[in-house]
Structure formats: structure tokens, C-alpha cells
Amino acid sequence: MHEPEKEIISAGIAMAVATVVVAPAAVAAERPDDRFDRLLEAAPAVDRVLTDMATDNANGANATITKGALSFENSAGPWMKIHLPESAAHVDDTRVAIGSSPLVATELMQAEAMPAARSTGSASAPTQNSASARAVVAVPDANSPDAYEFELEMPEGMVATLEDDGSVSIELDPELGSSIDGVTAEATFGVIKAPWAQDAAGNALETSFTLEGNTLTQHIDLDAAEQFPVIADPEAEWMGWFGRLTYSAAETAEMRDQGVVVGGLLAASAGIAALFGPGAPIVGAALAAAGAGAVGIIATTASNAHSDGRCLQVDIPPLVNPDIVDCRS
Template identity: 45%
Template sequence: MRYSSITTRDASSKARLIASFTAALVSGALIASSVTAASAQENDPVADAIDEAPLSSQVINEPHESASIDLATGEGSIGADNSEQGASISYDLDSGVSLVITAQDDENSAGAATTAQVLTDNSVRLLTVFTDPDASLTSSYSTEIPEGWTAAKRADGGYDIVPGTALLEGLREDGIDGDFVLATIDAPWAIDANGRRVETSFQLEGNQLKQSIEPDENTVFPVTADPSVVGHGYYFSIYYNKSETRSMRDTGAVVGFILAAGAAIAALPGGVAVTAVLYTVGAGAVAAIATVAGNASGEGRCLKLDVPSFIPTSVKC
């Protein structure tokens, strides 16, 4: 009986020990599973690449958020849209003219994730992370350029959005000349997971902006790249002949000439974008223009008006 009693108690203890050990195993498995899931979430390569991208400290919106800020020049805004329809960036002017670039969700962007970002330096970008070295290493973006304007490739591989031939010729016929750059698509860049530069280039085919990366044997994925857009507004000059300069000694004539120039430009393809800036001249600028026009006329010189600063200058003519 003693032996039997001892065996019964021993068996009961053994059962409790097994149950306790089993519970510990289950608990440990759950904890391990939780840790593994948390680690996987913390080690998301796409999220890490976005966080470590150049200028990430200047980004004002989270990857899943949309944002918009007013331009420092006060003539419009820049925005980043992250919605169910995809990621896009825009440069919108108060005149109604805008440049929009949208990431394309097709075979050209397989193995890539894209997010739209607004930066504090008045620029916007589509940050694309290439995750699969065996997928297509070209991302495609639909580009909407305002009517009358065109994209001119820069020496650094980026693009300037400038007046098309019709708009440019019309502006010059109205005595308006200078550098007309609505916005710039900055030179392309790409870096790998170790921060090494990766060869990359842009190609604009119709309305499709394509960015291709060319990794080498040392490239570590994921690779991060982007098209960035910087809005410039308008920088140009209006040249007036001697007769016009003499007339512009009167402030009323100054306003009249500026309004006339605006109306003429508005009739050109895409001209409304430039016209909007002409209509922003203030009373103080008008008085300064009239003063310089008077001095220029007295010296047999002509008036040059820089826009959008509305700084008048006396020049030879």
C-alpha cells in the first residue's frame, strides 16, 4: 500500500509537471511568435529605406499621408497625394496651371513601392524603393505638363518645364524675354541599402517619365530612387522702347502697360500662367517703375522690368 500510495502521488506530480512544462512551451512559443512578428515589422526593408533616404529629415508627411504647403513665393502650392489611386506629386499655381506626376502601378514598376513626399525646401518627390533585383528596374510616371509648355532635358539628366515654341515666340513678340522655367524635375539619383550611389537615368517618352536604375555586382537591395520637382515660378524681363518708357513716367501708364501685356500673353497657349504674375504688381512697385522710367527717358535710355520681382532697370536701347 505504501508503494502504491507513493506511486499514485508520484504519478500525480508527474502529470502536473508535464502540464506545467507544456504550458511553458506554449507560452514560450507565443512569446517567440510575438517577438518574431514584431521583429519582422521593425525590419521592414521598404520602411527602413524610406526612413534612411536622403533629406528624410525635411519630409513633412508620413508615407501613408497626403500633404500640401504654400509656395514661399505665395503664387501657389506643392502637394503630395498618397491615396488608393496611387502616389502623385503636384505643383499648382493660383492661375490654374499645374504640373502633376503620378506613379504608374503596372509591369514597369513591379518589385517597387512608391510614396509621395513634401519637403520643407519647397520641393516634392516620389520616393520609389526597388525591392526585387529580378524585377524590372524601371519605374514609370505619368507626367501632366501644362498646355503651351514643354520639358527640356538638362545637362544633369533632369528636365526644365519651359514655354513651348508658340508661347515663347508670342512672348518675344510682346517684348518679353528671359528665362522662363515653370518648374524643374531634378537630376535623378539612386542609392542602395548601404548608401552607395547606383547608376540611374530619366527618359521622357511622350507623357511617360521613366527612371531606370543600373545596379552592379556590389549593389545591395533595396535601392531607393526618386524624381523630385522644384517649383520656380516665373523669371523673365519685359523690355520697353523709348516711346513706351517715356509714357511710363506716369503711374497710370505703368498699370496700363502691365495690364496690356497680361492681356496679350493670356491669348497665347499657356500664357495664362505668366499673366497671373503680371497682375500681382503692387502700388509701391508701380511708383518705383515710374521713377526709373522717368530717369531712363531723361537719359535717352529704355526701361527693363524684371518679373516677378518687378524691379525696374534703365538699359541701353
């Protein structure tokens, strides 16, 4: 095997995975122009494939592609790795014909904007720039596997959660949150969107994820395909480190006092940051840099929330855009 080749892009980081299933080998042999790169040209979101690599962003975050994994990291080390399926051989140059064995190629993508909040109610990052990367698996015939495993490797304090809508959240371990009376700590660092699949005739196919521990498997209903190739493209985005604090009604009332904001949030920055596990350095730095303006905005928002019978929610960073939400308790 060749040594891993790396391509780096700036990101708030994110990752996307796609699967391509091609016709049986006998059919492929009759279509010598069906090279891997031409299959990719017909894949969704081809307009977002990056050809010019960006440089460092404000968070110093990078996505690195190697033969074995998609690695999301900064100067302090790796944040998360997505290991490619072992059942497919990695190719660097996609200008090859599909042979008799599964192949996998990787592409760096321009990410789409993520919403500021998920409908599931789990915490997601405030507006950030992010990027995406995908691993594209080419399966040579209908007798090949219809399920592909991606191992997720994350630091302690992060967990993967399969959501009701079929997506997967990469989030703060809930065991680390809710450790301060009346304050819930949570964060979603990345989201693998609900998967989709379609055959070459444009028909949507059933596809879904299963998650066992840190093994994410995409399943595709190839039997329903009317025409090959079949493509399936789940997409994930790494949204960077941040923290979200949601206050109870009683704590919201307390936070109307600017002195309480200073004492309970800014002066206690080390303890607050520690709630966010691997995201603690970013959260701690944001709290340490907070000024009087942020204190005033948080206290005013808490006052408005209390008047409405609702509760205060603060994202760190940026601190200066607190929100008013329904109380959880």
C-alpha cells in the same frame, strides 16, 4: 482597390520622386525587419518628410497624393499630375515587408529653397516657398525592372524639357513666348532635379532620365551595386505661376520712360498676361495690382541697364525686383 486617400499640403508646389531597390526575395525573407518603412528611414532627406500638414498659402496651391498620381492644383483646378508607375502596387501603410512584387509609396516633403536663376539660363521663379512630394518604389529583386516610368500630365501651354545637366524643367511652351517685338516671354514652373542613386554601401550608381513626350523614365545601373538595397532620389519642385519678360536693347531704352512702362506693360496687362498661357491669371493679377512704385523702379532699372549696355528683365510677380542681364539681341 481602395478609394484614393488624399493628403494636402500648401505649396508653391513641387514634387519629388524616389526609388528603392531591395535585395532578392530569398535574402529579404531572412531579414523580416526589412519593412518598407525602415527602408524609408534610411533614405536621404528623411529629415524633410512632413508629418504635420500645412494649410493654404497665399497662392491657394495644394499637392494631393492619391493611389494613382501626385496632383498639383489650386481652386481653379489641376495644374499638373505625375502618374505613378503602373508596374508597382501602391501601399498607404508602409509598415509592411517587401514581398515578391514591386510596391510604391508616397511621402510629402519640405522642399529645399530653389535658386533664383538656373545656370542653364532658362527662366526660374523668384524666391518662393515651396514643398515637395515623392513616390518611393520598392523593387524586390535584381531581376525586377531597372527603369520606372512617370507620366506627366500638364495643361496646354506647359512642356517638359530635359536639360543638359540631367534635370527636367516644367516650363512655358516656347511657342507661346517671343510674340511681342523685342520682348521674350518665358517661365519655369517646376524643376525635377538631376537624379542620383547609391547602393547600401554608400557607393554612387549611374542613374539618368529619358523623356519621350510626357513620359519621364528613370534608369538605374543596378549591375554596379555592391550591396542592396539601392536607393535613387530625383526631386522636383513646383515653383508656382509667374512670368519673366526679357527686353531687347532697343526696348530697354524705351522702358526708361515711365510713360512707356505704364503704356507698354501695365495698360497692356491682358496682352502681356496672355503670353504666359496657364500662368496668365496670376501674371495678369500682378500687373493689375502694380502701383507707381513699381513703375519707377522698372524705369530706373531700365536706365541703369541701358547705361551699362545691358538689358532689362522683369519677373511678374513681384515686378518690384527687376534685373539687369546681358542682352540676347
